[in-house]
Amino acid sequence: GAVVSQHPSRVICKSGTSVKIECRSLDFQATTMFWYRQFPKQSLMLMATSNEGSKATYEQGVEKDKFLINHASLTLSTLTVTSAHPEDSSFYICSARDVGGEQFFGPGTRLTVL
Amino acid sequence: QKEVEQNSGPLSVPEGAIASLNCTYSDRGSQSFFWYRQYSGKSPELIMFIYSNGDKEDGRFTAQLNKASQYVSLLIRDSQPSDSATYLCAVPFHSGGYQKVTFGTGTKLQVIP
Numbered sequence: 001g002a003v004v005s006q007h008p009s010r011v012i013c014k015s016g017t018s019v020k021i022e023c024r025s026l027d028f029q030a031t032t033m034f035w036y037r038q039f040p041k042q043s044l045m046l047m048a049t050s051n052e053g054s055k056a057t058y059e060q061g062v063e064k065d066k067f068l069i070n071h072a073s074l075t076l077s078t079l080t081v082t083s084a085h086p087e088d089s090s091f092y093i094c095s096a097r098d099v100g101g102e103q104f105f106g107p108g109t110r111l112t113v114l
Numbered sequence: 115q116k117e118v119e120q121n122s123g124p125l126s127v128p129e130g131a132i133a134s135l136n137c138t139y140s141d142r143g144s145q146s147f148f149w150y151r152q153y154s155g156k157s158p159e160l161i162m163f164i165y166s167n168g169d170k171e172d173g174r175f176t177a178q179l180n181k182a183s184q185y186v187s188l189l190i191r192d193s194q195p196s197d198s199a200t201y202l203c204a205v206p207f208h209s210g211g212y213q214k215v216t217f218g219t220g221t222k223l224q225v226i227p
Contacts, residue, residue: 034214
């Protein structure tokens with residue numbers, strides 16, 4: 001199956017700093033990528049839908065100025081958590097959809113904000 | 115809001131038994147359904163999808179869909195300790211021109227050796 005990578009896999013930062021997470025589709029082009037967040041013992045919650053060359057679409061309750069998404073190419077989307085706070089600590093997962101419509105998930109990035 | 119409901123568990127079954135996982139969904143118009151397996155600290159991985167009413171079998175896994183009752187289930191035969199994970203039911207829907215996915219909260223399965 002197709003491979004999606006995320007970098008970094010784990011990051012610890014101080015409160016108030018910004019963190020960038022990269023999501024790459026390694027062997028296919030993804031016009032659409034999705035960013036999810038998963039808190040402990042909870043399910044994945046869709047944060048935003050990212051499309052190459054256009055603005056991301058954010059789900060209700062997700063602050064677009066806090067979670068900046070850039071889909072620079074057909075294989076790369078980035079999520080920047082600006083001015084991170086402890087409540088932003090979570091497992092962030094991206095997925096990329098191929099031309100057949102199947103979603104492939106990245107391995108996730110665990111963010112811990114101190 | 116599209117809703118997908120699962121019993122959080124944990125569901126404990128002995129090794130070799132059949133594990134039965136259930137999921138109900140709110141959108142009667144939903145056409146396709148996915149089951150993902152998620153190990154602790156890892157991303158979900160797709161194990162089954164089903165579009166039509168009835169059963170779909172793939173190895174030890176069987177997905178069952180009943181659109182009239184709006185539920186989909188996953189049966190795991192000959193359960194192994196390595197099957198211990200959280201199983202997420204996912205239902206795609208269209209919103210704002212995109213196909214998105216709503217995930218259930220997942221059912222934690224524990225297979226006891």
